[in-house]
Amino acid sequence: MPDMLGNVLGALADPTRRMVVERLLQGPATPGELVADVTITAQSLSRHLHVLEDAGLIFRTREGQRRPCHVAPAGLRMATEWIDQHRATWEGRFARLEQHLADKEEKQSDR
Template sequence: MYSSDDGELDAAFLALADPVRRRIIARLSRGPATVNELAEPFGITKQAVSKHIQVLEKAQLVTRTRDAQRRPVHLNPARLEALTAWIDQYRLIREGQYRSLDAVLETRAAQGGTQAKDAS
């Protein structure tokens, strides 16, 4: 997970806070793309898209490779999996708390039904 530095976690969530960068990540989930391809659906310049990609690269959410004249951008699934694992640890804790609460409520409901029968 992110035991080495909270800065990595902060950078990743900061990068994902922007809707354009989230859409870039969504597009890259379907496969690599060039800056030109990534810029197509946005009403912003290619330079602006390049800056968004730089933020995603700094957060290690994407990588770039060189393919002749092309420099495709690739999603880094390992980084997304690490973010998911970090979120899941807290989700699992919360789910355990809800299961415990459900058990208490079921016990109380069963005891309340028994007490009502005893009273009649």
């Protein structure tokens, strides 16, 4: 079974792919439009688009001769849910640490 979360996070690890996703969050765009927006070669963009498609972060449609790319919300949702789950854990740990340090400081000031 493929590690879809790993694929999503791996795809988003690249700054160019993040720029492509950010651009597509504004609305669909063809590869030609994306090349102009992210200022890389068409060949390089094609490789990035394949990685994003394989990770389930984007999909393409056909509109006559155009092949616009769109953001796939499910891929982003998977990453967001994972991050949110771990954020809650770490925020709880930091809150307990903060309370522990405050208690320790209070005990020291009582001396």
